[in-house]
Structure formats: C-alpha cells, structure tokens
Amino acid sequence: MITDLGPFVGRDDLLTTATTLLGHVRLLTLTGPGGVGKTRLALRVATRLDEHYLADLGTLHDPGPQHLWAHLALALGIRHHGAAGPDVVLAHLAHRPAVLILDTCDRLVPQAAAVATHLLSAAPRLRIMATSRQRLGVDGEHTLPVPPLTRADAADLFTRLAAAGGVLPAALSNRHTVDELCRHLDGLPLAIKLAAGRARTMSLPELIDRTGDRFSLLTPLQRVVDLSYQLCTPDEQALWSATAVFAGPFTMAAAAAVAGPGDITAAVEGLVDKSVLTAATDTHPARFSMLDTLREYGLRRLPDENKARDRHRDHYRDYLATAATDWFGPRELAIMDAVRQELPDIVTAVDHSLATGAVDDARALCRDLARTRAPYFWGFLDLAYTQLSRALPGDGNPAHQAVTAAAAGWIAATQGRPDAARTLLDPLAGLPIPPVQFAIAAAGVLLDDDPDAVTRLAAIRDQATHGDRNMVTMMWAIGAAFHADTTAPATHLAEAEQAGAPWAVSWALWTSALAAQRTGDLDRAGDLINRCLRLQRSMDDQWGQTWSIELCAWILADTADTREPDRRRAAWLLGAAHARQQRLGVHLAGMRPFAAGHRRARTRLHALLGPDATADEFAAGRQGHAHALRIALGEPTPRHASAPRAGGLTTREQEIARLVADGLTSAQIALRLRISARTADTHIRNIGGKLGRPNRAAIAAWAAQEL
Template identity: 35%
Template sequence: MTTATSSTRRPGRLPAEVTSFVGRRREIADVRQMLTRSRMVTLTGPGGVGKTRLASRVAADVQRAFPDGVWLVELAALQNPELLVQTVIDTLEIQDRTSRSPIRVLVDHLQGRRALLILDNCEHLLGETAMLAGELLRAAPDLRILATSRQALGIVGEQTMGVPPMPLPDSGRQDPADVLAGADAVQLFTDRAVAVLPGFTLNDANRGVVERIVRRLDGIPLGIELAAVRLRVLSIEQLNDRLDDRFRLLSAGSRTVMPRHQTLRALIDWSHTLCTEQERLLWARASVFADGLDLDAAEAVCAGDGIDRDEIIDLVAGLVDKSVFTREEQAGGVRYRLLETIRQYGLDRLRESGDEDRLRGRHRDYYRDLAVHAQEEWFGPDQVTWFERLRSEHGNLRTALDFCFATPGEHAQALIMTTALRYYWIAAGFLREGRTWVERGLASSQAAPDDVRALALCMLTRLAILQNDFAAAESGLKESRVLAERLGDGSIIAQVRYVSGLAALFQGRLPEALKLLAEATYDWYGEIGDEMGVVNSMMYLAIAHSFLGDSDTAVTLFEECLRRCEARSENWFTSYAKCVYGLEVWRQGDPARAIELEHESIRLKEPFNDGLGTALCVEILAWIAAGEDDCERAALLLGALGPMWRSVGGSLFHYLRAFHEDCERRARDGLGARKFDSIMAKGAGLDLRQAVAVALGEKAPVDETSGTAVAESPLTPRELETARLVAQGLTNKEIAAALVISRRTAEGHIEHIMNKLGFKSRTQIAVYIGQLDRALDGDGASTGEV
C-alpha cells in the first residue's frame, strides 16, 4: 500500500528502544513464566531499577502470543485519576463516538480480545489502577496485565516480582576481563561507556576499577547510565575517585550498607552538581512538562529570571550531554524527555525554590496560546502538522487544563482552552474527553463571561450531537441560544445556527436543517468572513439538499465547498466533503467518479487515523459495489465493516441506514444466503489494513511475521476450538461437555465469537471455520483480493 502508517502497522504500541537492552535474561524468563501462570503480574522496585525497560522487553518478546496487541500505557505524567481510563482508551487507539462511560467502552473493547496491557508507573494512582485492573480482568478473560510500580497493586490473583539491581561480579574473585564482562552490571556500564567514548574497552588493566564502580552503584541501571556518561570528561579512574568521595560523604558515620534509593539519589545529586547554575535552573523548570517538550516550549516557558531566551538551546544541549534530557526524533522535529525519576527530582527542586506555581502558570499560558493558534491555523496547509503537534502535546494539554481547575479564578481559561481545541477533539476522536473538560468548566461555581460560556455550550452541543446524545445537545442549545441573542455576537449566533442545523439533520428533520444551515452559511458565517465556518456548514447544507432531492443545488454546494478547501490546501474538511459528495455522485449515476472520490477521501484521512470517516467511505464503496451488481465485493466490504464500526465505537448515521440495508439485501439476493455468509466471514477476517487495501482496490499487505496475506483469525485459541465445535453442529450443552466447562461459559465464548466477527447466526460461524481451514490448507487462501 501507498498509504500512511496508521493503517499498516500491527496492533499494539511499544516504545522504540533508544539504547540497547542489556542482560536480564533470568528476569525475562521469570516474568514470561509468571505471565503463563497469572493474568496479573506486577514488577516492583525503586525508581531507576529498570522496571519499565524489563516490562517492555518482555512484551516485545511475547507479542506474537497476543494477536490483539501489546500496549504500553504510560501513567507517570498522569496526575488526574479521573483520566486514568481515558488514558488507557487513548493508548489502545479506541475511537468511540458514543456517550457511553469510558469504563464501559474499554471493557466492551477488550472483551474477547487476547491482548497484553502494560500499566507503567502505577504508584501514584495505586488505588485507581488496582480497581481498573481488577474490573478489566474480570470482564476480559483473555486479557493479561503487566504492571510496574514501586509497590504491589494488591488485587486478587496478582503475582509480584521485585526487580533486583543488575547482577554484580562475584565478590573477592579476580576474574579476567572476559569473565567479568559476563556480569550484567559490567556489561551495561561497558555498553554505555562505548556509546560516549567509542574507544573504550574492558580489559585486564581497568577491570578492577570498573568492578568497583558498578559495585559502588549497587547495580542500579539508572545509576550506571548516569555515571557512564561522565566518561565524556573523566577518565575511568577519576570517575571511580569521585564516586568514592561522594558516597563516603553521604554515608559518613554509618556502619550499615547504603540503601539503594540513597545510592540513586546520590547519583542524581551528583548529576545536579555537575550542571551549571543555569542548567540546574532549566532542569527544575522543565519538570513542569508532563509529556516532554520541544525547543519552542522550553524557550517560551523556561526563559527569563536568570536564563536568557537565546541561551536555552545551549543549556538543552548541555542537559542532553549529561543524560538529564533524552533526545527523541519525531516527524515534526526533536523533543526532549526526562526520565520520571529525574523529572521528580527536578520538581522537588522547583518546589523548594517556591517557583512552582509561577512556572505552572507559564506552562498553562503556553499551551492555551498553542491551542488558540492551532484553531486559527486549522483551516490551512499546515493542518496535518498542527494535528500531529497537538497529538504529541496531549499530556501537556491535560496538565495545563488540570492547572486551570486546580487554581481559583482560572476556570474560564480552561473553557477558552478546551473550546479552542474543538477540532482537535473531533479529529483525534477524543469526543468524550473534550466533552468532559467542557462540562467540568461549565459546571464550575465560578461563572465564566457570557461569550466564553456561549462558545463552550456550542462546543458541548456539537460533541453531544456527534455522540448521538441529542437530549444533552438540546439542553446546551437552549442556553446557548439565549446567550447568543443577548450578546448579539455574529460568530456566536453563527455557531448556534450551525449546531442547531446539525442536530436537525442528524435526527432527520431535513427542512428545519436546511433552513438553519443556510442561515449559518450565508447570513452569519459568510457575513463575518469565517471561511472555516462557511465550509463546515456548507458541507452539511449540501447533504440536506441531497436528501431532499435537490441534486443540482447539492452538487453546486459540494463543488464550492471543495473549491474553498483546495484554495487553502486543507485536508480534514476536504476528506469529509469528498466522502459525502461521492454518495451524491453515485446516486446521480457516475459510480466511477464516486469510487474515485471515496478513495481520495480515505487517503486524506490517513494522517488523522480517522477510523470513523474511513468506515463511512468503505460503507459507500460497498453500496456502490452492490449497485453495480458486484455482489461479492459488496459482501466482502460489508463483512469488513462489522469490526471497523466496532473499533471506533460508532455506528452508521441514522439518515444513511437505508443504504446499508438495501446493499445487504441486494448482495444476499445476488449471491444466495450461503455464499453471502461465506464472503461476509472472509471480510470479517480481514484486519484494518487489509480491509482498507481491499476498499482501495489494492493487494492486501503481507503480514510481516507470517509472510502471507491471510489475516490471522481474531479469535483466541479457546474461541477457535469452540467455533470448530459449533461448525460440527454441536449444541451449547454438548460444547460445554466437550470442553469441560460450564454451559454459561460456552455461551459466553460463542457470544464473543459473534461479536468479534460481526455474525448473527451459528451458520455464519460454520462458514467462517470452513473458509479459515481452506486458507490454512492453501486451498483458496484468502488474500484480501476481490
């Protein structure tokens, strides 16, 4: 395929390893064994001992055993427990446009899926994480959870493993260098030393010094890495001497072995003292960033009061050299991150200085301004760049909003910020989170100015409509209409007219929708020169004309909408305009042009990972196929659509459902029920990237691990076993007896099978198993081609 990565990557999200992974063979084996015995495993230990790296490496090693993905959920930067479930949803890339509770969405998504969830850095949300893990494990029997925390979560069935420091050389022995190199701690130090000093080698001359260094560091990985970086400026002997001096001072008067956390603190203290005064200042100020930062953010938030703006770049370079900042390459440029232990150290220094509130205020101001600027630039050639930037800053946006709600007198700023992000919430599929923030702001006891409140109500209404929550939408509309009339502000009146028309359209009140959307397009957005508002409203106005049978006007409006978008080199509105325009073009008898429009729309949606919009395009392509009597292609696409709609937690809009029903009837009548079910089953077996490839008329991508284009079954081994018994004609009672399980459990397996495959009958399961077996035998293998 030529499309972007969102539709071609395998399920799951694991961080790329920036540095090589060293040692831990025994620990990896132990954790893997524990995961076979228990569905909940927690790695415990102090900061810096390597819990996250160990969990990530284990996950990478076992990911083939989890066809529904291995996902790392990073919780270190999350301070608001209310966003815990939403953070997991975001990590799993679940796009849900309903008004269901987040926990319901997450549970429904994971039920029947064989996946591994890594909950990383749980200690500050211990109770909430324990409750979430317990609920997920009860609801999703094929789910496994691997957590990292400084203490156990304490839930039923949890197995814990304390992650030890890296193994040290045997004490009292004078092993040669090649033997000493086998110790994990020595191997890590050597590896990191070579990274900063390419000519470094472990030999018989320096082996004794290296052994003393790693022993002094207690084998703590973070401590070893912080020490090794000093070889840029120190010899190995000088490094050892300075460690001796620092730890002798720290433990003076004590006859006990130094606690490991004290060792790590000493190492970070040493890194701190080796920084210049300005680098220490930047370190402390940068700790307010929850999800890393780029150079622009560092300059805007951290400069002043001892740091000139033009000095930031050199200070950042210095902190990268000292391994305080980690440099990460991203599509939009370079970002810098602080390991959580190092960030917390900096935050402690910031609090001690009494400057935390001021820096958090500057951080909020920066991200509020970023949100406003993104809104102003959204309708233009840099739209995708802005979207990607906001996506990378999601954690910082949350932190800024949390500051607003935690600070008296700042709630109105939260409304301004979250309202400015309205297109981001929609494009990224974060309808629920955007709605949560705006509802929290509107419910605040500190009343916002009327214009701010009116715009926030319009945004709330828009999000509720997109979730088909029309009761909440109407409530917001009532108050926003009153405020709009009182203020007489054209931009607010335009938005009220637009969302009122949108609600009428989605509920099938077409004449009312036509009137309101026309007023919004021409009388208000057009009059005030809001080009983005004109295009947004005009697109839905065209749909209203189309469904009222005024095709000529609809075509004129669609073409005008696309012309305005093209003039601004815009992607998001263009993709939706082409999608719905394709439907109108097909209805007018030009299927070739309609297919071309749907293909263009799908490709435009790629950078946004727009699952809902892609599903809508595939729907229309299925309808076109049925209309052209290509019933096999229609059935294949209809089969693929079941998992696609479920993956975004949405469904086809009410005013389009008749097309789907007609398509299904045509395809079933044209093929016959048995063949229709067979091809539907084949479509349901396609993963997202294969379904998109079929929709685009391209060859399905080859699976990287198997080397074939046959989609792996989404069913777990137990579900496949159950499905084969269904295919043999066994009853639920007979299946339960054959598998030595309860009848209720057997019924649950069958329900999960049907939900995963989008089936409604046992016959469809039997057809699916026959198709799958033929594919595995190489007889009529499913390639994803039509």
C-alpha cells in the same frame, strides 16, 4: 581484571553495538542519567575484548594531576615505589592491548578528557571506555547513550533480584503489578535494585504507592540525582525545575514559554549534555523528554510550581488557539500530528486550570482541542468529550460555557448519541453565538436529516473563518448531498482544493461522492470515493476511512444489478464498516440519514443476494475489516481470509516490526517514531503476541518476509 557477578538483563542490542564500536574507535563514552547502568554495560563490553581495567574516578577526592595518575596506577595494578606519574602509567600500557574503563567521570570531565587524550596518544594499542552523564568532548570520541531498560527487561531484572533476596515467588507472580512498579521506576537499574531490596518487607502494591515519594523510599537514588543536579549550572538547574512541569516530550518553544524571559538555548544544550534531557532531533521541531525520576526531583526544586504551571497552561492555551485557526491548509496534517504529540500536556494544562479555578482557560483549551479536528483524525474523541464535560461546570463567562457545551454536543452528535447531544444543545437554542448555532444545525443534519438545518448552515458560513468555515461548509455539503443537491458539495471541493488541505479535500471528495450516488451518477460516485479512499490511506485516516467504506458499500449496492461479485463485495464492506464504527465508538442507528442509507443498501442486497448470503458476507466483513480498504478499492485480497493482512498488526505495529527487522533497538525506534522506549517495547510485545513470535529475532524474520 574485574568480574561482574550480578544478573545482567536485556541490553543485548546495546552490548553488540558498543562492542562493535569499540572495535573501530579508541574512545567510547557511554552517557546516560545516573543509575541507568553505564558501568555494568562497560564491564560487559570489556570482557568481550582484551585485558581490561576499571578506574573509578568517582572515588577520587583530590582531582589534582599527581593524585589522578596515582589513582590510575593503582587501578592498573602497577607496583611502584614512590610517586606514580604519567610516565609510569604509560610505560605499563604502551604496548599492551587493553581496555581501560574510566568510570564516573562526571565530576572530573576536564581531567578525564586530558588523561584520555594523553593515554591514547602514547599507547597505540589502548582503547578507553568512559562512563559519564556527559561526553568528554575530545577529538576522536564516540558517544553512545545508554537508555533505561525496556519494561520487559526491567520486570525481569526486578523479579530476579527480588527472588535472589528471598522474596517468595507468590509475591512476584502478578506480572502486571511488577510491570507497573517498573514503569514508575523509569526502568532505571539502580532504582529497580533498590526497590527489589525493599520488596523483602513491602508488598508490590505498597512499593507502587510509595514511588510517588521515591527519594524517601530509595534513599541512595536521591544521592545519585543530587549529583546530577550539582553538576548543572544555575541556569541549567532552573530550567530543569521549570521543565519538570511537562507531562510528555516538549519543544524548545514550549520550554522557553515555561522558563520565562531569557534565552534558554545554552541551558537546554547543557541539560542534554548531562543526560537530564533526552533530545529527539529527527523530528521537526526537535523534542525533549525527561525521566519521571528526574521530573519528580525537578519539581521538588521548583520555587513556585503554580507560577510555572500557569505559564505552561498559557502556552498550551495560545498554542491550541493558533492550531485551531491555522489547521485548514497545506500544513493541516503536520498540525494535527503536533497536537496529538502535545496531548499529555494539554490534559495537564486542563487539570491545572480546573484545580486553580481558571475555568475559562480550561474551556478554551478543550474547545480549541476539538476545533483542531485532531481528536477525529487520531481517534481520541472520547478523551476530547471527557475534557469538555469536565470544563462545563463552574461560573466563568456564560458565553464560553455555552460554546464549550456546544462543542461537547457536536462530538456526541458525530458519535451518533442523540440523547447526549440534545441534552447539551437544546438549552442553547436561542443563543445567537455562531459556534453554538453551527453545533445545533450540524447535529440537525447528522441526527435528524433536517432540511432546515442545511439552510441554516449555508447562512452561518459567512460568520466563520479559516478551519471553522471549512467545517461549516463540510456539514452544509453533507446535508445537501443527502438531499441530492450537488451545488454545496461542489463548493466544498473547490474551496478545499484551493486551500491545498489534504484532509479537507478527502472529505470534500466524500461529500461529492455522496451527492453523485444520490443523483444516480454512479460512475462518478465510484471514481470520487476511490480517490477519497486512496487519499485517506496515504494519511492513515482511520475515522475518514470508516465512513468512506460505508459509502463505497452503498454505491456498490446501487450498481450491483448485474454483477454478483459487486453485490457480495458491497455486503462484505457493510460488515467491515460496521466493525470499524464499533471500534470507533460510533452508533450508526443514532444518525438518521446514515442509518437510512445503510438500511437501503442492505435491503437491496437482500433482494439481489438473499438474506443468508448477505448475512454471511456481512459477517465476513466484520471479521476481516483490517483489509477493507483493499476490498473497497478492488485490489486483490481474499475477503474470507482467516486472518487480517499483515498478521492483524495495526499500521503503527507494522512500522515498528519493519524497524525491528532493520536492527533498531527500542530506544532507537522510540527516537525515530517520537514515542517513549517503554511504548516501543509494549508495541513489540503486542506484535509478538499477535504473531506468535517469542522474541525480536523471530519478529524480524517475519517482517523481512511479510512486510
């Protein structure tokens, strides 16, 4: 019998899952990277069940059958004179209800598999738990991956271990610093234990600084990862090093591009089997990720990092060029979602391009990122603008530089920042380059309500293709709609519907609703904006919803002559739209036609409701903007609710709360939602803070009732 006296933090869900599984299966293999805590978990599971024994195969130097069975006999406490072979071990276990832990099977997977098969066949009351970086691969085996600790649990473990080692409480009082350290340590219990030991002689900021060279700081961690590397084939080792250049989860196609010529399928499967890569196969395509600890080790083993990073850059440059061309169509939501998932590696590719002087590659990456429209849909416009600004300086191709400046100026215009937009766009005015002329004309529509800009956009349309043509059409339709021209919006809607592009259709409905409002066809305007809002809700398009809520308020203000509830709803929606614009970093005052539409609606409401009532409703809308969509659509929701719908949770937080209620662990949530376990854990802590719920059980209880 083995007693585990150290602190055991977190893992409650995993402990329950493993215990339940071992009640139904006879061979359970806990897999995961070295140092993740597989042995500790196995011991905790075993203590909940029958009599248990631990046989550490990692200490066995001679893997021959005679030595292996003798090693098992010693672990089982069998007293036997002479050679202890399989018969002796089987006689001891034949009718005994026991759990045998075959620990650290990594170097002896074939031998461990043979022993497990032999024992389970001859000892019907025996159950075996194996711990290994990879599964044993025998019939009847059930595999349970052991992920790193969540951020909260990692911080708790570090604090307990450091305090037990004599570190003063004041040194551990900054929870943010502890969290940051544990993030750098990947939540690996071994790394946390080693770092807690170093905390006796180093401050937490010093430890964080040294985690960039974690293998020198935490020497035993180097030996653990060395073993993982030695267990890999040469092809797996080469792929491990090559894929270490990725900043986030990556696809098989991306890995193949970085690895160079040759089929990498077997090597990827081998790295997944050995817990070097984690596969999320509930996405399409599947994505693979690597702990930072393993990534740093792989980079150290990479013979030519610059060459690998060049291939990485080229892959993402080509990927974005294709996405920017193909996004307008039925797959546009999937394409924009994929771009969002690739964002960490896109930024990494830009960094490498600028560091190596490949400025035109950096510009292509940044321009095409903006052209995919993902920054608008997913709300990372500021990041896209920053990347474009970084890529502007330098020599390179002057035309590429001009188009990059135009892309940055266009983003500034869509945010209502006329000074920044004009600084970038005015010097480009004479250049006959279609993307440049589009940005200048489109900015003229948004910032100046310029009728000549609308005419120029109509001419530019024939010079663009695919998604770029749709964007020219959209801005042409918006400019025309502000001047009560219904022809361009009708063309916009027809082309978007023919393409089967849902995001484009939503904006075409918006432009048509604006045109109808401007021509006084308010019933049609209301119908179109409601269709637009429902489509945007189905896509969770926060950027589009903001402008639709604003336009809905204008339409209601124009139809509110006789119905006071519509007047109040219009004022409330103006406030909600204002709050959302602030959250998105949009300055409506800098966009002349929008600012004029807003002022016109508010002036009408002042006349109909009075300034005080309008201000009260506007303030209420700002406060309760989280459920503005329901108000805009006329669905039953109290406009003066003290708290937003769903406890103030975002759409993603509501989704995670439901998964918590379904009993999923942070690791399982991460796989389901294509995020890291650390991100899932951060969301859960934020949910608990918003709801005032102290733990997962309380969150689950709330979600089961409210969502």
